[in-house]
Amino acid sequence: MPIIAVAGAFAGASALATGTLTAFQTIAAVGSIVGGIGAVTGNKTMMKIGAVAGLAGGIGAFAQGQGWIGDGGASSAADAVSMADDVYGGSSLSAGSSAMDIAASQASAFGDSFQPMTDMSGGGLMDSGPIAATASTPATDMSATQTANPLVAQSPTVKPTDVAKPVPGKKGVLDTLSGFFDNKDMKSIAANFVGGMFDEEKKQKAEYYKTAADTARAKMENGKAVPRMDFRLKPKEDIFNAQSPTYNGVRPSGLMFAGK
Amino acid sequence: MLKNTLLQQAQAKIEEGVTDRERYDKLVKAGTRIIYDEATFKQLSQGITEAENPIEDVAKGMAAILNMMAHKARGTIPHDVFIQAGMALLLDALDFMEQAGLVTVTSDVLDEATREYIEALLPTVGLTPEKLGAALDSLKETMGDPQRMTAYEQSRGAK
Numbered sequence: 001m002p003i004i005a006v007a008g009a010f011a012g013a014s015a016l017a018t019g020t021l022t023a024f025q026t027i028a029a030v031g032s033i034v035g036g037i038g039a040v041t042g043n044k045t046m047m048k049i050g051a052v053a054g055l056a057g058g059i060g061a062f063a064q065g066q067g068w069i070g071d072g073g074a075s076s077a078a079d080a081v082s083m084a085d086d087v088y089g090g091s092s093l094s095a096g097s098s099a100m101d102i103a104a105s106q107a108s109a110f111g112d113s114f115q116p117m118t119d120m121s122g123g124g125l126m127d128s129g130p131i132a133a134t135a136s137t138p139a140t141d142m143s144a145t146q147t148a149n150p151l152v153a154q155s156p157t158v159k160p161t162d163v164a165k166p167v168p169g170k171k172g173v174l175d176t177l178s179g180f181f182d183n184k185d186m187k188s189i190a191a192n193f194v195g196g197m198f199d200e201e202k203k204q205k206a207e208y209y210k211t212a213a214d215t216a217r218a219k220m221e222n223g224k225a226v227p228r229m230d231f232r233l234k235p236k237e238d239i240f241n242a243q244s245p246t247y248n249g250v251r252p253s254g255l256m257f258a259g260k
Numbered sequence: 261m262l263k264n265t266l267l268q269q270a271q272a273k274i275e276e277g278v279t280d281r282e283r284y285d286k287l288v289k290a291g292t293r294i295i296y297d298e299a300t301f302k303q304l305s306q307g308i309t310e311a312e313n314p315i316e317d318v319a320k321g322m323a324a325i326l327n328m329m330a331h332k333a334r335g336t337i338p339h340d341v342f343i344q345a346g347m348a349l350l351l352d353a354l355d356f357m358e359q360a361g362l363v364t365v366t367s368d369v370l371d372e373a374t375r376e377y378i379e380a381l382l383p384t385v386g387l388t389p390e391k392l393g394a395a396l397d398s399l400k401e402t403m404g405d406p407q408r409m410t411a412y413e414q415s416r417g418a419k
Contacts, residue, residue: 023391029340030343032340033347037371038371039273040273041367058412059399062411068401069398173382173383176392176393177392177396
């Protein structure tokens with residue numbers, strides 16, 4: 001197993017085990033990234049996938065909050081480890097192992113300097129440890145001499161780009177997201193609730209009806225309005241001399257034509 | 261500071277969605293240090309120059325580096341921050357590759373890199389296509405229920 005893949009397996013196990021974010025929140029985050037990049041590059045497919053992921057993530061997280069569905073994905077460390085194993089094709093990561101057990105069993109892959117982290121705060125990410133401690137001078141050219149980075153220098157045949165290759169012909173995660181709303185039923189449901197975001201004609205119709213409904217509603221409100229019959233007169237000070245001995249107060253009937 | 265204007269726009273777009281700026285900055289900084297560490301950089305650059313598809317390789321390399329950081333952070337950082345920070349690192353790497361004359365970053369290149377990055381990263385956090393499909397399937401009942409969807413719409417309106 002490539003060294004990076006081992007690191008990946010650890011990450012997958014430990015990150016999911018804490019349950020810091022549900023599957024749906026992750027899907028929503030992916031939607032934000034993919035949709036954002038699609039908007040910049042003008043790629044409509046990516047915008048659609050981003051919108052689908054954002055919508056699915058949002059609805060999923062809400063539904064979870066309401067208790068309508070489960071966690072929508074792996075929720076246990078064992079499940080996560082099992083998945084990491086599937087991804088990297090490793091046989092040594094058993095579903096019953098904890099992340100730390102795996103770390104211990106695979107520690108030799110990182111060399112003697114690998115120490116499982118005991119600081120659970122994550123605050124030391126930048127300060128020390130096997131990665132940052134060896135991050136010395138930034139390389140300035142491609143021929144920079146190799147130094148001892150325990151995470152990458154153990155095997156000259158392993159490259160940081162050695163990650164699990166997807167199985168050819170197998171559907172990827174983005175295909176899965178895209179395919180979700182290509183289902184006719186889902187398209188129809190989405191059209192009803194999000195203004196037909198995946199169907200241009202339906203979207204335009206939805207916008208037209210929304211505008212028409214707004215206009216009708218405004219007219220109805222106007223029609224319902226009862227005119228106020230009480231007069232609120234604010235005569236200009238210079239029209240009537242309230243100090244005059246002949247001034248007898250405001251007489252509405254007389255004021256109707258006062259300004260003419 | 262990115263030199264390519266398309267990448268600059270993409271970076272701005274990504275950062276629009278960042279809610280935990282402190283952790284995001286910290287991760288980007290840590291990731292940059294890892295990428296430009298002599299040993300990592302040499303292997304990355306060698307892998308990229310020898311690769312048949314350097315875009316695919318750099319995207320997968322970023323996903324792998326992100327996994328190292330995730331392991332080191334021990335799950336204390338939410339996935340969304342990791343995903344956003346990883347994308348920022350990928351943009352940085354693409355910009356560097358363009359400066360080094362390895363690629364010309366166009367819209368198509370950026371799209372491909374993003375797809376490869378997501379495809380490489382999600383399975384490592386447990387979201388394989390199968391798991392994702394199962395999660396999406398679990399939504400069908402909710403999405404088919406007008407009352408639930410109305411409640412969802414109302415919750416969005418309340419925000």
